[in-house]
Amino acid sequence: MNTPDEFAISRRGLLKAGAATASASAGMAAEAQSRAAPPVPADAGAPMAVTLKVNGQTRRLSLDTRTTLLDALREHLHLTGTKKGCDHGQCGACTVIVDGRRINSCLTLAVMHEGAQVTTIEGLGQPGKLHPMQAAFVKHDGYQCGYCTPGQICSAVGALQEIEQGVPSHVSGDLNVKPLLSPVELRERMSGNICRCGAYSNIVDAIGEVAGMTGGVKA
8 A cells, every 4th residue: 555655746856847847838839839830931021112103103112012002102102191090991091092992001012002003182182173072071071180081082982983883882772773872872881981070971961962962862
């Protein structure tokens, strides 16, 4: 029969056993991680030549391949009208128009748009020669702090282009028929642009005026 002394362990022995176990576990974790994650290439993020046509001007840049279109516009071309809000594609403040389509510029890399036509808020209009959408936002007080306004306006221009092209939305009644231009349709299409000041009704009024919407609906 075993006696209690046979199972006794000294304090020093316990510490040694614990250290050995921890070391073995760390080694196994490091080995597993090295197998799971491939090594980062030495040239990751190396500069790459990119040519964009921004607001009608050809711009040639040398960019880290990880640079977003938003950062290329703001930090490299100094077109700061396009705003960085959430930087996660959730607020719409960075919306620009690329090859005729509105996109969140924080969610795409600049190098993915070689040769693309990019229109920012600066390219839509300038003081003294406003785009009709910009003028309508002023008229209808479609902004308060103004931070989201560039993205709202670019998105609104893109939304009207989509309706004109017959692109349906989640609230379109018939996918085979050109969408009706209505407040419900506009609110759905603009739902990706957040206005923390809450000027949504004025924004819809501004877009509706540009679209020629009267009586709340236009075919």
